[in-house]
Amino acid sequence: MNITRRDALRTTGALGTLVSLGLITTEQAMAAESRPAFASKTLSGALEAIGGQPATSDQIEVIAPDIAENGAVVPVATVSKLPNTSDVWFLVEKNPQPMAAHFAFPNGTTAEVKTRVKMGKTSDVIVVAKADGKLYMAKKETKVTLGGCGG
Amino acid sequence: MGNPMRIRAKSANGETTVRVLMSHRMEGGQRKDANGKPIPAHHINTVTAKHNGKVVLSADWGPAVSQNPYLAFSFKGGAKGETVEINWVDNKGDSRTDTATIS
Numbered sequence: 001m002n003i004t005r006r007d008a009l010r011t012t013g014a015l016g017t018l019v020s021l022g023l024i025t026t027e028q029a030m031a032a033e034s035r036p037a038f039a040s041k042t043l044s045g046a047l048e049a050i051g052g053q054p055a056t057s058d059q060i061e062v063i064a065p066d067i068a069e070n071g072a073v074v075p076v077a078t079v080s081k082l083p084n085t086s087d088v089w090f091l092v093e094k095n096p097q098p099m100a101a102h103f104a105f106p107n108g109t110t111a112e113v114k115t116r117v118k119m120g121k122t123s124d125v126i127v128v129a130k131a132d133g134k135l136y137m138a139k140k141e142t143k144v145t146l147g148g149c150g151g
Numbered sequence: 152m153g154n155p156m157r158i159r160a161k162s163a164n165g166e167t168t169v170r171v172l173m174s175h176r177m178e179g180g181q182r183k184d185a186n187g188k189p190i191p192a193h194h195i196n197t198v199t200a201k202h203n204g205k206v207v208l209s210a211d212w213g214p215a216v217s218q219n220p221y222l223a224f225s226f227k228g229g230a231k232g233e234t235v236e237i238n239w240v241d242n243k244g245d246s247r248t249d250t251a252t253i254s
Contacts, residue, residue, distance in 0.1 A: 033192070033213070033242075035211065035213075038211070038213040072217060072218065073217045073218070074217070075221075077223075092215060095215055096181060097213060097214070097215065099213055099215075100212075100213055100215035100216060101210060101211070101212050101213065101215070101216055102210060102211040102212075103208065103209075103210045103224075104208070104209045104210070105208065106205070106206055106207060106208075106209075108207070108226055108227045108228060109207050109208055109224065109225070109226040109227075110166070110224070110225045110226065110227070112224065112225065113208075113222070113223065113224045114221070114222070114223040114224070115216060115217075115220065115221055115222050115223075116216070116217040116220065116221050117215050117216055117217055118179060118214075118215045118216070118217055119215075120181075148217075149179055149181045149215075
């Protein structure tokens with residue numbers, strides 16, 4: 001059968017579009033997280049990436065709801081009473097990637113911060129604080145009725 | 152340039168409290184579209200807050216920070232009329248900077 005010029009052009013165009021769509025999808029899929037703490041799929045991996053297993057401290061307040069109705073928007077906050085707190089990290093133990101956020105406080109900034117995180121399911125909300133170069137942690141369990149990671 | 156943020160900065164007792172509501176999809180990367188293809192992660196990576204040119208807060212975020220991120224923090228100093236500047240950069244290189252006057 002004769003292949004008309006119109007048919008040939010149409011097929012090439014369609015293939016070209018499919019190929020370019022495929023390339024875009026591959027590139028986007030390969031734009032992975034490059035920060036080790038954020039890429040880690042385990043709590044211990046995330047903690048190792050920020051400097052090791054912290055000692056438990058009762059000087060770190062973890063403010064999170066007992067029950068979160070919407071796992072996509074869980075208000076969390078922390079207050080660190082440890083002197084010279086320079087950084088805090090929020091982790092959600094059972095999330096696909098536990099590391100959620102890191103905050104650094106320069107001199108003069110109060111060691112307190114509030115934000116909102118996604119929680120996939122009932123899990124500990126963990127705060128790690130760095131004070132005088134050492135790591136400390138505290139945690140609180142938040143029950144999640146509707147998971148927020150979308151997976 | 153991303154969408155504008157809402158910033159409120161209030162000075163009291165020698166301390167300035169800042170509250171920010173950013174506008175960003177914060178796509179986590181876990182969701183799939185109607186055809187089962189993963190929707191790529193698109194989220195803010197870094198946040199920097201400045202007062203009078205000095206950094207008063209910096210943050211690294213991952214995909215687990217909620218859509219339209221909320222942030223509240225405070226620092227010593229700051230007076231009515233001075234400005235606070237908040238900047239974010241996301242994982243696709245988009246960014247946004249907004250300023251607010253301390254009230």
